[in-house]
Structures are given as C-alpha cells and as structure tokens.
Amino acid sequence: MFLRCLSTLVLLLLGALGAAAKDAKPVVNHCLECHAAFDGKLGDPARQFPDDIHATRGLTCADCHGGNPSQEDAEKAMDRKQGFRGVPKRSEIPQLCARCHSDGAFMRAYNPSLRTDQLTQYGTSVHGKRLRAGDTRVAVCSDCHSPHSIRPASSPLSTVHAPQIPMTCGRCHADPMRMKPYGIPTNQLDDYRGSVHYQTLTGGDLSAPTCATCHGNHGAAPPGVASIERVCGTCHVFQEQLFDQSPHKAPWQAAKIAACLTCHGNHRVEHTGDALLGTGGESLCLRCHAKDDAGGKTAQRIYADLTGLDSNLGDAAAVLDRAERAGMEVGEARLTLSNGREKLIKARVDVHTMIPARVEQNTEEGRKLALQAQQAGQQALAEYAYRRKGLALSLIAIAFVVGTLWLLIRSIERRPPAGEEVTRP
Ligand code: HEC
Ligand code: HEC
Ligand code: HEC
Ligand code: HEC
Ligand code: HEC
Ligand code: HEC
Ligand code: HEC
Ligand code: HEC
Ligand code: HEC
Structure with a gap:
C-alpha cells in the first residue's frame, strides 16, 4: 500500500517536471554554453549570468544581445542578419534596458510593484543630459548595475544596495582622471566616508543617507541651494522646521546661503556638540559673527x-x-x-x-x-x-554588653572554689 502511494507520487512528480521542461525556453542556451568555455571578457558574462535576476526570471543573453541561443554554431547564433546586436554602444544602453523597464505592461507580468520610470528619470539627470549631448563618460545603466550580475537593490550583493552605493558612484567620482574635464571636486567619497552618515550606514542602520538618497539615483543631480534644506529635512524634520523660524531664514535665502550645509557640510557631516556655539576653535557662529554683535x-x-x-x-x-x-x-x-x-x-x-x-x-x-x-x-x-x-551606636551598645559579660565571666572564674584553701598543704 505504502509503496503504491510512493510510486504514484514519483510518477506525478516526474510528470510535473516534464511539463515544466516543455514550457521552459530553449533547453540549452548555446550562447552561455559556448561563452563559458572562454577566459576573460568573453567568458566572464557567462559565468556571472546564472545568478543575475534576468536569468532567474527566465531571460537569456539574447534578450539583450539579440541572436539565436538555440543555434550551436557561432556564426548562426550570432548572425547580425538575424538580429544579433553584439555589445551595445554606451549611448544605446539606456534605450536597450528601457525596452523592457519602461514597458509597464511587460514588467507588471513579472513584478507589479517595480517602478518603470528609470529612463524618464535618467533623462533629467546630469548623466542623462550629458549622454544626450554625446558625452559617453557619464554613468549609463550598466555602470551602476553591473550588467551580468544584476540583483534587486535589496540584495546585499547588489551594486545598488545602500552600503555599496558609495563605491558604485565613487568609482567615477573619486577618479581624478575621469573627472578632470569637468573641473568638479573628486573628494565626495573620501569626505562621505568621514561622515556620521557613513558610520551609521556601515553600523547596519540603512536609514542613513547614501549618495543616491541626497542626489537621486536615476535622476542624479546636485540639489540646488533652495532644495538642500528639503533634502536634509526629509530625515531631520525638526531641525528644518526650526531653521525656518530662525532669523537666518530670510537673509540667507536672499544671499543664496544654503541652509544646513553651511553649518554642517554636505559630504563630511560630523557629530555635533555645544562647542559649535562656543568661542573656541570649533565655533560655527564666530565664522560670520563678531563676539559682541x-x-x-x-x-x-x-x-x-x-x-x-x-x-x-x-x-x-x-x-x-x-x-x-x-x-x-x-x-x-x-x-x-x-x-x-x-x-x-x-x-x-x-x-x-x-x-x-x-x-x-x-x-x-x-x-x-x-x-x-x-x-x-x-x-x-x-x-x-x-x-x-545608628549602626555605630548599636555596635557600641553590643560591644559594651559583650565586654561587661566577659568581665563578669572572668571575675567568676577567678573566684576560688569553696573548700580549696582546706586542701592546700
Ligand atoms: C560556439 C560558440 C559561440 C556561441 C554559440 C555564441 N558565441 Fe558569442 N562569441 C563567440 C566568440 C568566439 C566571440 C568572439 C569573436 C567574435 O566576436 O565573433 C563571441 C563574441 C560575442 C560577443 C562580443 C562581440 C563583440 O563585438 O565584442 C557577444 C556580445 C556575444 N558573443 C554574445 C553571444 C550571444 C548573445 C550568443 C547567443 C545568441 C552567442 N554569443 C553565441 C562564441 C560564441
Ligand atoms: C540585461 C542585459 C544583458 C544580458 C541578459 C546579457 N548581457 Fe552581455 N552585455 C550587456 C551590456 C549592457 C554590455 C555592455 C557592457 C558594458 O557596457 O560594460 C554587455 C557586454 C557583453 C560582452 C562584452 C564584454 C566586454 O567586456 O567587452 C559579452 C561577451 C557579453 N555581454 C556576453 C553575454 C552573454 C554570453 C550573456 C548571457 C550569458 C549576456 N551577455 C547577457 C547586457 C546584457
Ligand atoms: C547613477 C547610477 C544609476 C544609473 C545610471 C541607473 N541606475 Fe538604476 N538604480 C540605481 C540605484 C542606486 C538604485 C537603487 C534604488 C533603491 O535602492 O531604491 C537603482 C534601482 C533600479 C531598479 C529597481 C527599481 C527602482 O527603480 O528602484 C531598476 C529596475 C533600475 N535601477 C534600472 C535602471 C535602468 C533601466 C537604468 C538606465 C535607464 C538605470 N537603472 C540607471 C542607480 C542607477
Ligand atoms: C528583456 C527585458 C529586459 C531587459 C532588456 C532588461 N531587463 Fe532588467 N529586468 C527585467 C525583468 C523581467 C526583471 C525582473 C523583475 C522582477 O521580477 O523583480 C528585471 C530586473 C531588473 C533589476 C532588478 C529590479 C529589482 O527588483 O530591484 C534591475 C536593477 C534591472 N533589471 C536592470 C536592468 C538593466 C540595467 C538593463 C540593461 C542593461 C536591463 N535591466 C535590461 C527585464 C529586462
Ligand atoms: C561611469 C562613471 C560615473 C558613475 C558610476 C557615476 N557618475 Fe555621476 N557623473 C559622472 C560624470 C562624468 C559626470 C559629469 C560631471 C559634470 O557634469 O560636472 C557626472 C555628474 C554627476 C553629478 C552632477 C555634478 C555637477 O555638479 O555637475 C552628480 C550629482 C552625480 N554625477 C552623482 C552621481 C551619483 C549619486 C552616482 C551614483 C549613484 C554617480 N554619479 C555615478 C560619472 C559617473
Ligand atoms: C547628506 C546628503 C549627501 C550625500 C550623502 C552625498 N551628497 Fe553629494 N552633495 C550634496 C549636496 C548638498 C551638494 C552640494 C550642492 C551645492 O553645493 O550646491 C553635493 C554635491 C555633490 C557633487 C557636485 C560637486 C561638489 O562636490 O560640489 C557631486 C559630484 C556629488 N555631490 C557626489 C556625491 C557622491 C559620489 C556621494 C557619495 C559618495 C555623495 N555626493 C553623497 C549632498 C549629499
Ligand atoms: C535618509 C535620511 C537622512 C538624510 C537625507 C540626512 N540625514 Fe543626517 N543623519 C541621518 C541619520 C540616520 C543620522 C545618524 C543618527 C542620528 O544621529 O540621528 C544622521 C546624523 C546627522 C548629524 C549628526 C548628529 C550628531 O550630532 O550625532 C548631522 C549634523 C546631520 N545628520 C546633518 C545632516 C545634513 C546637513 C543633511 C543634508 C545635507 C542630512 N543630515 C541628511 C539621516 C539623514
Ligand atoms: C547656523 C548654523 C546651523 C544651521 C544653519 C543648521 N544647524 Fe544643525 N546644528 C547647529 C549646531 C550649533 C548644533 C549643535 C547643538 C548642540 O549640540 O549644542 C546643531 C546640531 C544638529 C544636529 C544634531 C542633533 C541636534 O539637533 O542636536 C542635526 C541632526 C542638525 N543640526 C541638522 C541640521 C539640519 C538638517 C539643518 C538644516 C535644516 C541644520 N542643522 C542647520 C548649527 C546649525
Ligand atoms: C554663514 C554665516 C553665518 C553663520 C555661520 C551664522 N550666522 Fe547668524 N546671521 C548671519 C547673517 C547673514 C545674519 C543676518 C544679518 C545680521 O543680522 O547680521 C545673521 C543673523 C543672526 C541673528 C539675528 C541677529 C539680529 O540682529 O537679530 C542671530 C541671533 C544669529 N545670526 C545667531 C547665530 C548663531 C547662534 C550662529 C551659530 C550657531 C550663527 N548665527 C551662525 C550669518 C551667519
């Protein structure tokens, strides 16, 4: 009886597996098979890809590169006439990714809660605007999302998981050669690593801001003077409200002095203390005020x-x-x-x-x-x-009693027993 049940179960399982195999895409992905045999640049994508979110959702090399994965022969598989694209040009990558990621109907079938505005947002960023103008040094999708090992942002292994973001942005922004043509500073990563925010983040508290929290990820741009207060105020709500009630609000706005960062900095935000209000070297107020104004x-x-x-x-x-x-x-x-x-x-x-x-x-x-x-x-x-x-007094009293008792006992012992004189020679 038991054996019959077991064999039916096994048969059912085998049936289910067979059906799943029939539904799946090409059984062998020849792009992956062949490429995995190469070293270096040709082989790395194939070795990384199996853990990529696109692979786990059943997508293949051909979904980005075109071509025909069911062909074993290199020429047939990578036939440009059959739609093989090869390595996309940097300027084409946003459009390539957006083919799916901006297609709401397509993405909903996989994950209804995923946003589909990345390309639109990217268009508003400094990166996107410069790319449109023909500058290919800026970040495109595959610079921030390593193209063959893409994972959801929530995965600690993702290049866009909060603690990884500083390095992802810093790869370019801390590289003086890459940033030289623009004449902007390259100290953001270094400064940020010296901040309370970084300390908090690496301490495991993901509520601390990273580069992308303050600048936006797809819409990355420096906040204008007017919006810096808002950027900091999304988390430091009270400080923002109280700053708005301060005598600095109006004159600073008129003089275009940025609210929070003038006193705290932007990247190297440090621990605060009362000394900032004092007259010592750390004084903030005396940077602009005289002691007696x-x-x-x-x-x-x-x-x-x-x-x-x-x-x-x-x-x-x-x-x-x-x-x-x-x-x-x-x-x-x-x-x-x-x-x-x-x-x-x-x-x-x-x-x-x-x-x-x-x-x-x-x-x-x-x-x-x-x-x-x-x-x-x-x-x-x-x-x-x-x-x-009280304790001392009672100790004295006890000592007195004990002493008296002791004296009493001694005097009793010293007294000669009756009849002793009689027996003395
Ligand atoms: C039988 C082996 C083989 C198969 C199958 C194969 N490739 Fe290739 N692939 C190669 C070799 C070898 C090169 C390098 C020489 C070349 O560019 O033709 C290459 C190059 C590439 C390149 C880089 C091209 C460049 O311009 O640098 C990409 C991208 C690529 N393959 C993707 C694919 C995709 C996608 C598939 C499946 C649809 C596929 N390959 C199937 C062997 C293969
Ligand atoms: C999600 C889209 C996507 C998928 C899926 C994908 N690739 Fe790529 N691949 C890219 C992009 C984008 C580039 C350009 C890389 C860059 O800009 O660094 C690229 C580059 C390459 C290159 C050139 C590497 C180099 O450094 O020159 C090869 C080879 C390659 N892919 C092979 C594959 C193979 C094989 C697969 C499947 C196992 C695959 N790709 C799957 C997007 C993808
Ligand atoms: C400057 C770096 C950068 C560029 C360029 C970039 N991304 Fe992202 N992307 C991120 C970061 C950071 C996150 C994580 C957001 C979070 O944690 O909420 C992210 C998240 C995502 C997500 C997850 C859903 C979401 O919106 O939060 C998708 C999908 C995505 N990016 C696709 C793209 C596509 C497509 C492009 C190109 C059009 C692109 N990204 C360009 C940094 C970038
Ligand atoms: C053929 C369609 C297609 C293309 C092309 C494509 N993606 Fe995806 N992408 C998907 C699907 C489907 C998912 C899985 C969504 C899910 O299930 O969460 C996904 C997931 C992602 C995620 C993880 C989102 C998350 O859950 O946080 C990122 C990041 C991402 N893709 C970036 C890219 C980038 C960058 C490119 C271009 C190099 C690209 N994708 C090209 C279809 C595509
Ligand atoms: C592939 C290299 C690269 C990566 C990765 C990258 N950037 Fe950039 N970024 C650039 C270049 C190049 C510029 C253009 C500089 C300019 O216009 O001043 C730029 C411009 C900017 C600007 C505008 C600076 C200004 O004042 O003009 C901001 C803000 C910015 N990036 C933030 C980020 C953030 C945040 C990340 C990570 C989520 C990031 N970048 C990732 C290359 C990169
Ligand atoms: C707490 C918020 C915050 C964080 C975190 C942050 N930034 Fe900034 N960033 C700013 C503000 C504010 C400005 C200044 C805008 C201004 O002066 O007009 C700025 C300016 C910039 C600029 C323009 C050039 C400059 O230095 O003035 C770049 C590039 C930049 N940040 C990149 C980064 C990178 C890369 C990271 C992560 C390593 C990062 N930022 C982290 C708030 C932040
Ligand atoms: C995403 C939320 C977030 C944003 C945005 C943010 N902070 Fe913070 N900030 C934190 C967290 C979390 C801490 C560490 C815990 C704490 O001390 O409250 C912190 C700590 C601080 C501290 C140190 C407090 C102390 O003395 O220990 C200062 C000062 C500060 N932030 C200023 C700023 C400024 C200025 C900006 C804007 C340029 C900013 N923060 C943007 C979340 C944020
Ligand atoms: C005129 C200078 C000045 C400006 C502008 C300013 N702060 Fe401060 N901030 C201080 C001083 C001084 C302290 C330290 C108070 C103490 O510990 O005695 C402080 C402390 C803090 C702290 C630590 C926690 C606390 O409140 O004690 C945070 C967080 C903070 N500021 C955020 C902000 C934000 C966000 C803004 C912008 C809305 C801002 N600050 C604007 C001077 C300033
Ligand atoms: C970046 C320069 C700057 C810093 C730093 C600064 N202030 Fe001011 N403060 C001003 C300006 C500008 C005004 C408006 C003009 C004036 O009254 O001097 C002002 C006005 C004031 C006023 C109103 C004065 C009046 O006449 O009613 C007070 C009070 C004040 N600041 C206190 C402080 C304190 C306390 C600190 C340190 C926590 C500080 N300020 C830091 C620039 C600064």
Whole structure:
C-alpha cells in the first residue's frame, strides 16, 4: 500500500517536471554554453549570468544581445542578419534596458510593484543630459548595475544596495582622471566616508543617507541651494522646521546661503556638540559673527545655557552614582534624571531657532529635573549616613554588653572554689 502511494507520487512528480521542461525556453542556451568555455571578457558574462535576476526570471543573453541561443554554431547564433546586436554602444544602453523597464505592461507580468520610470528619470539627470549631448563618460545603466550580475537593490550583493552605493558612484567620482574635464571636486567619497552618515550606514542602520538618497539615483543631480534644506529635512524634520523660524531664514535665502550645509557640510557631516556655539576653535557662529554683535551674544547665551544644564545633569548623576554604590535605591531619581537629559536633547534641537528664549524653555525644565534628581540623591546619602550612625551606636551598645559579660565571666572564674584553701598543704 505504502509503496503504491510512493510510486504514484514519483510518477506525478516526474510528470510535473516534464511539463515544466516543455514550457521552459530553449533547453540549452548555446550562447552561455559556448561563452563559458572562454577566459576573460568573453567568458566572464557567462559565468556571472546564472545568478543575475534576468536569468532567474527566465531571460537569456539574447534578450539583450539579440541572436539565436538555440543555434550551436557561432556564426548562426550570432548572425547580425538575424538580429544579433553584439555589445551595445554606451549611448544605446539606456534605450536597450528601457525596452523592457519602461514597458509597464511587460514588467507588471513579472513584478507589479517595480517602478518603470528609470529612463524618464535618467533623462533629467546630469548623466542623462550629458549622454544626450554625446558625452559617453557619464554613468549609463550598466555602470551602476553591473550588467551580468544584476540583483534587486535589496540584495546585499547588489551594486545598488545602500552600503555599496558609495563605491558604485565613487568609482567615477573619486577618479581624478575621469573627472578632470569637468573641473568638479573628486573628494565626495573620501569626505562621505568621514561622515556620521557613513558610520551609521556601515553600523547596519540603512536609514542613513547614501549618495543616491541626497542626489537621486536615476535622476542624479546636485540639489540646488533652495532644495538642500528639503533634502536634509526629509530625515531631520525638526531641525528644518526650526531653521525656518530662525532669523537666518530670510537673509540667507536672499544671499543664496544654503541652509544646513553651511553649518554642517554636505559630504563630511560630523557629530555635533555645544562647542559649535562656543568661542573656541570649533565655533560655527564666530565664522560670520563678531563676539559682541547680536549673533555672537546669542551664541554665548545659548552656549552658557546648554553647558550649564549639561553640568547640572553631570553633578546629579555623580550624586546618584555615590548613593547607588552605597547600596541605596535611587531608581526613581534616575528616571527623573533621564527626563532631564531628554530636555537637553530637545534644547539642542531648539538651537536651530537661534532664539535663546526658545532654548531656555527646555533647559529651565531640565534644570528643575536635574535639581530634583540631585536632591533625591542627597536625601538617599543622608539616610545612608543616618543609618550608619545608628549602626555605630548599636555596635557600641553590643560591644559594651559583650565586654561587661566577659568581665563578669572572668571575675567568676577567678573566684576560688569553696573548700580549696582546706586542701592546700
Ligand atoms: C560556439 C560558440 C559561440 C556561441 C554559440 C555564441 N558565441 Fe558569442 N562569441 C563567440 C566568440 C568566439 C566571440 C568572439 C569573436 C567574435 O566576436 O565573433 C563571441 C563574441 C560575442 C560577443 C562580443 C562581440 C563583440 O563585438 O565584442 C557577444 C556580445 C556575444 N558573443 C554574445 C553571444 C550571444 C548573445 C550568443 C547567443 C545568441 C552567442 N554569443 C553565441 C562564441 C560564441
Ligand atoms: C540585461 C542585459 C544583458 C544580458 C541578459 C546579457 N548581457 Fe552581455 N552585455 C550587456 C551590456 C549592457 C554590455 C555592455 C557592457 C558594458 O557596457 O560594460 C554587455 C557586454 C557583453 C560582452 C562584452 C564584454 C566586454 O567586456 O567587452 C559579452 C561577451 C557579453 N555581454 C556576453 C553575454 C552573454 C554570453 C550573456 C548571457 C550569458 C549576456 N551577455 C547577457 C547586457 C546584457
Ligand atoms: C547613477 C547610477 C544609476 C544609473 C545610471 C541607473 N541606475 Fe538604476 N538604480 C540605481 C540605484 C542606486 C538604485 C537603487 C534604488 C533603491 O535602492 O531604491 C537603482 C534601482 C533600479 C531598479 C529597481 C527599481 C527602482 O527603480 O528602484 C531598476 C529596475 C533600475 N535601477 C534600472 C535602471 C535602468 C533601466 C537604468 C538606465 C535607464 C538605470 N537603472 C540607471 C542607480 C542607477
Ligand atoms: C528583456 C527585458 C529586459 C531587459 C532588456 C532588461 N531587463 Fe532588467 N529586468 C527585467 C525583468 C523581467 C526583471 C525582473 C523583475 C522582477 O521580477 O523583480 C528585471 C530586473 C531588473 C533589476 C532588478 C529590479 C529589482 O527588483 O530591484 C534591475 C536593477 C534591472 N533589471 C536592470 C536592468 C538593466 C540595467 C538593463 C540593461 C542593461 C536591463 N535591466 C535590461 C527585464 C529586462
Ligand atoms: C561611469 C562613471 C560615473 C558613475 C558610476 C557615476 N557618475 Fe555621476 N557623473 C559622472 C560624470 C562624468 C559626470 C559629469 C560631471 C559634470 O557634469 O560636472 C557626472 C555628474 C554627476 C553629478 C552632477 C555634478 C555637477 O555638479 O555637475 C552628480 C550629482 C552625480 N554625477 C552623482 C552621481 C551619483 C549619486 C552616482 C551614483 C549613484 C554617480 N554619479 C555615478 C560619472 C559617473
Ligand atoms: C547628506 C546628503 C549627501 C550625500 C550623502 C552625498 N551628497 Fe553629494 N552633495 C550634496 C549636496 C548638498 C551638494 C552640494 C550642492 C551645492 O553645493 O550646491 C553635493 C554635491 C555633490 C557633487 C557636485 C560637486 C561638489 O562636490 O560640489 C557631486 C559630484 C556629488 N555631490 C557626489 C556625491 C557622491 C559620489 C556621494 C557619495 C559618495 C555623495 N555626493 C553623497 C549632498 C549629499
Ligand atoms: C535618509 C535620511 C537622512 C538624510 C537625507 C540626512 N540625514 Fe543626517 N543623519 C541621518 C541619520 C540616520 C543620522 C545618524 C543618527 C542620528 O544621529 O540621528 C544622521 C546624523 C546627522 C548629524 C549628526 C548628529 C550628531 O550630532 O550625532 C548631522 C549634523 C546631520 N545628520 C546633518 C545632516 C545634513 C546637513 C543633511 C543634508 C545635507 C542630512 N543630515 C541628511 C539621516 C539623514
Ligand atoms: C547656523 C548654523 C546651523 C544651521 C544653519 C543648521 N544647524 Fe544643525 N546644528 C547647529 C549646531 C550649533 C548644533 C549643535 C547643538 C548642540 O549640540 O549644542 C546643531 C546640531 C544638529 C544636529 C544634531 C542633533 C541636534 O539637533 O542636536 C542635526 C541632526 C542638525 N543640526 C541638522 C541640521 C539640519 C538638517 C539643518 C538644516 C535644516 C541644520 N542643522 C542647520 C548649527 C546649525
Ligand atoms: C554663514 C554665516 C553665518 C553663520 C555661520 C551664522 N550666522 Fe547668524 N546671521 C548671519 C547673517 C547673514 C545674519 C543676518 C544679518 C545680521 O543680522 O547680521 C545673521 C543673523 C543672526 C541673528 C539675528 C541677529 C539680529 O540682529 O537679530 C542671530 C541671533 C544669529 N545670526 C545667531 C547665530 C548663531 C547662534 C550662529 C551659530 C550657531 C550663527 N548665527 C551662525 C550669518 C551667519
């Protein structure tokens, strides 16, 4: 019985496999077979292709290069009269890829959620515009998507997976020879690698921006001055809103000074800190303001406020540490302290208003919380001291009792037992 079931199952399986084989495209892809036997440029595409998304979706060499894969003979397979295209010219590649990728009906059959606007977007990019004008040094589809090992962007092996993008763009943009004719800098990759954004990205947080987040991928172009704030503001929402309320907004707009990057840079965005508002070498504000003009004074007032709260929080934390080391329970005070820290974080965001009163709203509340936590810590320490005093007193009392008892026992031992004098010689 069991064997009969098993053999029916096997037969069914074989039947299904046979049907699948009949449906599939050419059984042998002679382009791949023949090319895989070559070394180097002729063979590499064939070796890479089996893992390419186009291969896994059943497409073949001929879908891009033309020709007839069912022909074993080289001449017949690669017959230009039969539509073989050979290696496409760089200027033709966007059209070649777009034949499918801009065809909504065709692509929907494979993946309805895939966008089909890559060619349109590409046309708006600096790359696309220059290609149209005959410059073939710019990026075409196959520069960013390695043509025989294309994978979905979500695959860590894809050249357009977020952590890979800096190298994909940097291959050209960090190459001084390639970029020489244009006279634009080639330090973007280097600078970006020194940024908090890169650090965050390589730390595994894919929410950090890469080249393509700020410039666009297919529509890659430098953001104009007016839109830089928007680019940064897509993630740093509050800073953008508060900047718009600052006294810088109108005069900077009029003078075409770009919002965020004037203070933070574009590629090498670094960690910030209160020192940016101070008067030391890191000072941002003194790059444009004098110490005693309205901007300089504002900077000092905000600086004093933030560093003041920071040191209050530090003092409170030190007291709580001591209380905790002494074994006292200060969990509630710790919570108060961390609420105080929240206020400091908020106040640092409020800096973007450049209005001291706005910053003070949060630092004032923070200071109260720091003080509350510190007092709770001091109370705990006082209680600890009180308990220690009590303990010392009871120890003295116990010592006194033990001592008295001991004296008592000694005096009992020393007393001669009755009748001893009688037996002495
Ligand atoms: C029997 C072997 C063989 C078969 C089958 C074959 N090729 Fe080739 N292919 C070659 C050789 C050899 C060359 C290099 C000489 C030449 O350009 O003719 C070549 C060259 C090419 C080139 C580069 C042409 C250039 O201008 O540099 C492409 C692209 C190519 N083949 C694609 C294909 C495709 C697509 C198919 C299937 C439709 C195919 N080949 C089938 C052997 C083969
Ligand atoms: C998705 C489209 C696509 C598919 C599928 C494809 N190719 Fe290509 N192939 C290209 C493009 C685009 C180029 C030009 C490469 C470039 O610009 O670097 C190219 C270049 C080549 C070259 C020349 C390599 C060189 O460095 O000169 C060969 C050979 C080749 N392909 C063979 C194949 C073979 C064999 C297959 C199937 C196993 C295949 N291609 C599948 C798009 C494709
Ligand atoms: C300057 C580099 C660059 C060029 C040129 C480029 N791409 Fe892309 N492409 C990317 C990046 C980066 C992504 C990943 C987008 C993401 O993660 O959302 C991508 C994603 C894609 C996707 C996945 C769907 C999507 O739109 O996110 C397709 C399909 C695609 N590209 C096709 C093309 C075609 C076709 C061309 C040529 C017309 C092209 N690409 C040119 C960089 C490029
Ligand atoms: C014959 C039609 C055809 C041609 C030509 C073609 N593609 Fe594709 N491409 C597809 C199909 C179908 C898929 C699979 C979509 C899916 O299932 O997700 C795909 C997938 C992709 C993806 C992955 C999209 C994702 O899921 O993130 C990229 C990137 C891509 N193609 C780029 C290219 C580039 C670059 C070229 C030109 C060198 C090209 N394609 C030429 C049909 C084509
Ligand atoms: C194949 C080489 C190549 C690749 C890959 C490449 N680019 Fe470019 N890119 C160029 C060239 C060449 C220019 C033209 C420079 C110019 O016009 O100033 C350019 C121009 C630009 C510009 C306009 C610069 C300006 O101010 O004129 C931006 C922005 C840009 N690329 C971003 C990117 C991004 C982002 C990527 C990766 C997703 C990328 N590029 C990948 C070659 C490349
Ligand atoms: C956080 C956003 C951001 C990231 C990430 C980013 N850029 Fe930029 N990029 C900008 C801004 C903003 C400008 C300046 C525009 C201006 O000054 O008008 C710029 C300018 C450029 C330019 C024009 C030349 C120049 O240096 O001024 C190129 C080329 C460029 N970036 C390429 C890249 C490449 C390549 C990467 C990745 C290695 C990258 N960018 C990452 C925001 C970014
Ligand atoms: C795609 C989202 C995104 C974009 C766009 C973006 N950032 Fe960031 N940024 C992040 C993330 C994520 C971090 C790291 C986590 C954090 O500190 O918030 C970060 C960190 C920062 C920091 C450091 C904060 C600190 O002190 O630790 C600054 C400053 C900064 N970004 C400024 C900018 C500027 C200026 C721009 C525009 C040129 C920009 N960001 C564009 C997501 C983004
Ligand atoms: C006039 C200079 C200036 C401008 C313009 C500016 N920032 Fe800042 N930014 C600062 C200073 C100063 C700090 C540090 C505050 C501190 O830690 O005391 C800071 C801190 C930050 C931080 C770290 C988190 C925080 O808020 O403490 C981020 C993120 C940030 N800025 C993003 C932006 C973005 C996005 C823009 C554009 C909308 C922008 N900044 C415009 C001066 C500026
Ligand atoms: C790129 C130059 C630049 C930097 C950097 C800069 N400012 Fe300004 N600031 C200006 C300009 C321009 C004005 C408008 C003209 C004026 O009042 O001097 C202004 C105005 C102000 C005002 C309003 C002054 C008034 O008269 O009402 C304040 C407050 C201010 N800035 C604070 C700051 C602080 C705080 C920093 C550092 C975080 C800073 N600024 C950094 C250029 C700058």
